[in-house]
Amino acid sequence: MLLCSITAVTAQRVIDTVSAAEKDPDAQQPWADLGLKPDEYAQLREILGRRPTSSELAMYSVMWSEHCSYKSSKVHLRQFGDTMTDAMRERLLVGMGENAGVVDIGDGYAVTFKVESHNHPSYVEPYQGAATGVGGIVRDILSMGARPVAVLDPLRFGPLEADDTRRVLPGVVAGVGGYGNCLGLPNIGGEVVFDPSYAGNPLVNALCVGLLRHDQIHLAKASGAGNQVIVYGAKTGGDGIGGVSVLASETFDETGPAKRPSVQVGDPFMEKLLIECTLELFAEGIISGIQDLGGAGLSCATSELASAGDGGMHIWLDRVPLRDASLAPEEILMSESQERMMAIVEPSSVERFTQICRTWDVDASVIGEVTNTGRLVIEWHGETIVDVPPGSVAHEGPVYQRPYARPATQDELQADSADRLPRPRSGNGLRATLLTLAASPNLCDKSWVTDQYDRYVQGNTVLAQPEDAGVVRVDEQTGLGVAVATDCNGRFVRLDPFAGAQLALAEAYRNVATSGARPIAVTDCLNFGSPEDPAVMWQFAEATRGLAEGCRALGIPVTGGNVSFYNQTGDAAILPTPVVGVLGVIDDVRRRTPLGFFAEGQHIWLLGETRDELSGSEWAHALHGHLGGLPPRVDLDADRALADVLIDASRRRLVAAAHDLSDGGLAQALVESCLRDGVGASISLPSGLDPFIALFSESTARAVVAVAAEHEARFTDLCTARGVHHAQIGVTQGRDREAALDVYDQFRIPLTELRAAWSATLPAAFAD
Amino acid sequence: MKIGVVTFPGSLDDVDARRAVTLAGAEPVRLWHGDDHLGGVDAVVLPGGFSYGDYLRCGAIARFSPVMGAVVDAANDGLPVLGICNGFQILCESHLLPGALIRNDSRRFVCRDQRLRVDNASTVWTSDYSAGQEVVIVLKNGEGGYVADNATLDRLEGEGQIVARYLDTNPNGSMRDIAGVSNERGNVMGLMPHPEHAVDPLCGAGTDGLGFFTSVLGQLAAHH
Numbered sequence: 001m002l003l004c005s006i007t008a009v010t011a012q013r014v015i016d017t018v019s020a021a022e023k024d025p026d027a028q029q030p031w032a033d034l035g036l037k038p039d040e041y042a043q044l045r046e047i048l049g050r051r052p053t054s055s056e057l058a059m060y061s062v063m064w065s066e067h068c069s070y071k072s073s074k075v076h077l078r079q080f081g082d083t084m085t086d087a088m089r090e091r092l093l094v095g096m097g098e099n100a101g102v103v104d105i106g107d108g109y110a111v112t113f114k115v116e117s118h119n120h121p122s123y124v125e126p127y128q129g130a131a132t133g134v135g136g137i138v139r140d141i142l143s144m145g146a147r148p149v150a151v152l153d154p155l156r157f158g159p160l161e162a163d164d165t166r167r168v169l170p171g172v173v174a175g176v177g178g179y180g181n182c183l184g185l186p187n188i189g190g191e192v193v194f195d196p197s198y199a200g201n202p203l204v205n206a207l208c209v210g211l212l213r214h215d216q217i218h219l220a221k222a223s224g225a226g227n228q229v230i231v232y233g234a235k236t237g238g239d240g241i242g243g244v245s246v247l248a249s250e251t252f253d254e255t256g257p258a259k260r261p262s263v264q265v266g267d268p269f270m271e272k273l274l275i276e277c278t279l280e281l282f283a284e285g286i287i288s289g290i291q292d293l294g295g296a297g298l299s300c301a302t303s304e305l306a307s308a309g310d311g312g313m314h315i316w317l318d319r320v321p322l323r324d325a326s327l328a329p330e331e332i333l334m335s336e337s338q339e340r341m342m343a344i345v346e347p348s349s350v351e352r353f354t355q356i357c358r359t360w361d362v363d364a365s366v367i368g369e370v371t372n373t374g375r376l377v378i379e380w381h382g383e384t385i386v387d388v389p390p391g392s393v394a395h396e397g398p399v400y401q402r403p404y405a406r407p408a409t410q411d412e413l414q415a416d417s418a419d420r421l422p423r424p425r426s427g428n429g430l431r432a433t434l435l436t437l438a439a440s441p442n443l444c445d446k447s448w449v450t451d452q453y454d455r456y457v458q459g460n461t462v463l464a465q466p467e468d469a470g471v472v473r474v475d476e477q478t479g480l481g482v483a484v485a486t487d488c489n490g491r492f493v494r495l496d497p498f499a500g501a502q503l504a505l506a507e508a509y510r511n512v513a514t515s516g517a518r519p520i521a522v523t524d525c526l527n528f529g530s531p532e533d534p535a536v537m538w539q540f541a542e543a544t545r546g547l548a549e550g551c552r553a554l555g556i557p558v559t560g561g562n563v564s565f566y567n568q569t570g571d572a573a574i575l576p577t578p579v580v581g582v583l584g585v586i587d588d589v590r591r592r593t594p595l596g597f598f599a600e601g602q603h604i605w606l607l608g609e610t611r612d613e614l615s616g617s618e619w620a621h622a623l624h625g626h627l628g629g630l631p632p633r634v635d636l637d638a639d640r641a642l643a644d645v646l647i648d649a650s651r652r653r654l655v656a657a658a659h660d661l662s663d664g665g666l667a668q669a670l671v672e673s674c675l676r677d678g679v680g681a682s683i684s685l686p687s688g689l690d691p692f693i694a695l696f697s698e699s700t701a702r703a704v705v706a707v708a709a710e711h712e713a714r715f716t717d718l719c720t721a722r723g724v725h726h727a728q729i730g731v732t733q734g735r736d737r738e739a740a741l742d743v744y745d746q747f748r749i750p751l752t753e754l755r756a757a758w759s760a761t762l763p764a765a766f767a768d
Numbered sequence: 769m770k771i772g773v774v775t776f777p778g779s780l781d782d783v784d785a786r787r788a789v790t791l792a793g794a795e796p797v798r799l800w801h802g803d804d805h806l807g808g809v810d811a812v813v814l815p816g817g818f819s820y821g822d823y824l825r826c827g828a829i830a831r832f833s834p835v836m837g838a839v840v841d842a843a844n845d846g847l848p849v850l851g852i853c854n855g856f857q858i859l860c861e862s863h864l865l866p867g868a869l870i871r872n873d874s875r876r877f878v879c880r881d882q883r884l885r886v887d888n889a890s891t892v893w894t895s896d897y898s899a900g901q902e903v904v905i906v907l908k909n910g911e912g913g914y915v916a917d918n919a920t921l922d923r924l925e926g927e928g929q930i931v932a933r934y935l936d937t938n939p940n941g942s943m944r945d946i947a948g949v950s951n952e953r954g955n956v957m958g959l960m961p962h963p964e965h966a967v968d969p970l971c972g973a974g975t976d977g978l979g980f981f982t983s984v985l986g987q988l989a990a991h992h
Binding site for chain 1: 777778780781783784787817818820821822823876877878879880906908910962964965968970971972973
């Protein structure tokens with residue numbers, strides 16, 4: 001019965017073909033509903049020399065969307081390439097523009113890594129939005145020829161106490177865990193941040209790291225006329241079609257298929273099979289080009305593969321295996337059904353290809369072939385429905401110079417510094433402040449979240465959250481490994497986008513160095529409000545400029561990333577949030593530096609200089625709900641020197657523990673280093689510095705380290721040689737029941753009390 | 769000595785289990801879910817993961833795979849079989865072990881370093897421990913709540929078939945804090961925590977898990 005009605009609908013459908021478009025050049029088309037601007041529609045008519053068919057219109061509208069074309073951000077992103085020096089390019093095997101960048105880590109190994117956003121879907125449907133966010137970035141990494149080896153998830157939500165946060169957060173966390181755990185990918189880091197600006201617009205970013213040998217790099221290009229185009233993995237369904245339903249529905253009557261939700265549904269088991277199957281195909285050496293099907297589905301994969309290769313491709317769209325036989329060709333082209341890949345394979349290898357797919361129970365279908373016509377031609381049951389130059393779809397979309405302007409209110413914001421806020425003066429006041437901050441949503445124990453992620457699978461996780469950076473072993477024999485950290489303090493970026501972006505970069509860089517690894521590359525996920533708002537566009541322009549200049553100063557290239565605009569509720573944009581991921585390499589993971597104190601009697605040193613910098617701090621935010629003033633001063637030279645000390649000290653095995661100072665300052669760093677292994681500390685704050693500033697300032701380029709007595713002289717020599725300010729501020733205690741964080745002349749907090757405050761917040765908020 | 773590690777579609781900790789076998793001093797052998805034989809191995813490990821996606825009850829489909837036919841026959845003949853996490857679920861579904869594993873009482877996946885007590889150190893998989901020994905092993909599961917009727921639980925306790933129990937907090941609502949059980953003969957054991965992630969102090973929770981793998985080697989050597 002159902003089948004009959006579907007057949008009936010299919011029969012009624014009018015298929016818009018190229019010849020129909022030529023015959024009926026003035027047909028009205030719903031280009032505006034699909035998000036195209038009048039001049040964009042005119043541009044596309046000019047490219048084709050006629051009106052587009054409905055399938056072509058669908059393809060262009062999605063590929064020219066902000067998400068796929070980067071039309072508002074392109075002119076700013078160019079700076080990442082423009083500011084790159086030859087030295088920065090040295091390790092770069094594949095740069096920006098591919099599915100992900102690839103960097104050389106030595107011994108013939110390479111690493112590919114990238115961070116992406118899945119913000120809006122995760123607000124609509126938290127579990128599936130977050131799950132498919134993980135799935136999408138994992139396929140990007142896989143497409144480069146790499147085995148995915150780790151994920152990190154930087155997450156941002158509205159206030160912890162808000163009702164909607166209780167809807168969104170548990171679903172997002174379960175989705176990240178549900179998908180990543182099922183793929184067997186260790187989750188080694190990320191962030192969980194709360195701020196009112198994310199209330200109607202959570203940020204769900206996902207970073208994946210992949211490992212490959214140099215000779216395994218694969219690219220998204222379709223070369224060699226006659227080579228076969230294979231789509232494999234899940235069947236194509238009607239999920240994730242989004243705006244294209246507007247178009248498709250034009251050709252349906254009331255009995256047509258219901259509108260599908262535009263959030264995709266993930267099947268991690270299929271993705272796991274796809275990973276193992278694809279890695280076996282790579283090993284067999286029979287894939288000449290490959291692309292995952294993510295945003296914009298087949299439209300993106302066909303046009304990008306063709307335009308990067310010989311320039312032509314012929315597709316028989318009716319050969320795509322469908323989950324729903326009633327899908328219109330426009331919908332098939334736009335579908336964002338998950339767990340699909342497209343490969344370019346020589347005809348003689350097709351049989352071997354399908355054989356390997358069968359081993360893994362993965363469907364594979366030849367749907368087209370590479371041509372040298374320079375055209376992407378798509379047929380549907382013998383009729384040509386698309387005939388376009390593929391480059392015009394993939395790369396030649398509109399580019400905007402969006403107007404931007406520093407908002408008039410910025411001066412007022414920067415003038416309203418945290419200096420006017422009342423500061424605690426007594427030991428008791430400092431003690432209470434420290435406890436309140438340690439229990440505050442942004443600084444409290446995040447294990448309620450991270451315990452839902454498998455951090456051990458694959459057996460190579462050397463450090464994982466709450467450590468400063470996640471570290472995974474790459475080679476069991478040599479101990480070669482990589483470290484990754486992601487960071488962004490959106491409040492700093494709000495106060496000064498240029499400096500704030502550099503502070504995000506500096507923090508991620510410092511976190512990687514703290515673990516003992518040498519930072520070598522950057523990926524970024526630029527989460528901002530509407531690009532049509534000149535004030536937001538100014539934030540974006542400043543932040544990208546700051547990031548590009550910062551990367552050059554630190555000598556590490558941006559290898560890829562993602563831009564997410566329109567993160568706002570009504571007119572109110574989120575805090576500008578350029579999440580920065582830094583990748584580092586460590587030649588022997590056995591020398592990694594953990595953050596926790598674990599032995600008694602080691603000297604605690606504070607590295608770097610502390611200034612009165614409380615504006616935008618966690619203290620101002622959590623205790624006063626205040627945001628104003630200027631963020632801490634950026635000093636990338638100081639961060640570079642500090643990193644050199646931390647890496648050298650790790651290499652010479654001089655430090656037992658190290659922890660970067662950031663949100664919450666020295667106080668929070670000590671809390672975390674003490675609680676990690678339950679080891680107390682006796683601290684004497686540096687003389688000549690106000691105790692409040694010493695404890696809570698968020699000055700950059702600082703770290704605390706624990707050094708055993710026998711290494712002290714060599715360690716301080718190292719600091720002196722690099723010009724890094726160093727002051728001994730205390731000594732580690734034992735881990736007995738009496739262990740405490742003891743700040744001389746100020747206060748003493750038993751670790752049991754500290755742990756109770758720090759660890760109760762999230763479980764209480766999400767109690768069943 | 770050869771220890772087979774089965775890979776089902778969706779197995780995740782198979783590579784780790786093979787690494788643990790190597791570290792224990794045996795030769796790991798890859799077994800495929802579609803095989804109907806065990807290639808002459810001396811023991812079998814069913815690793816953790818989400819076999820066939822576990823979209824039905826965990827382990828319910830894996831139970832019908834060709835390799836499980838061979839595993840059931842061999843286990844009934846006395847071959848040592850260890851099921852870890854998803855492997856434990858598969859052993860219960862195959863009726864090689866009593867009881868069942870249900871969704872964690874927290875309704876959340878949990879990954880943590882878990883303290884356990886080895887209650888029975890006389891099985892082929894636990895003989896390198898001492899009875900009552902406390903160990904720390906990685907635990908990571910979404911459906912690890914062990915359930916059985918009271919009569920079965922009493923019988924398991926009476927016969928010493930409760931091999932390990934959770935200490936401190938019960939992470940998943942398992943009845944009587946059960947972390948692992950064996951069959952009556954003691955050759956088949958199911959363990960919810962992951963000993964293969966506690967064999968290398970650099971990349972897991974210490975080395976307390978290695979004993980499960982060395983135990984079986986010692987037992988096999990003694991009977992050869």
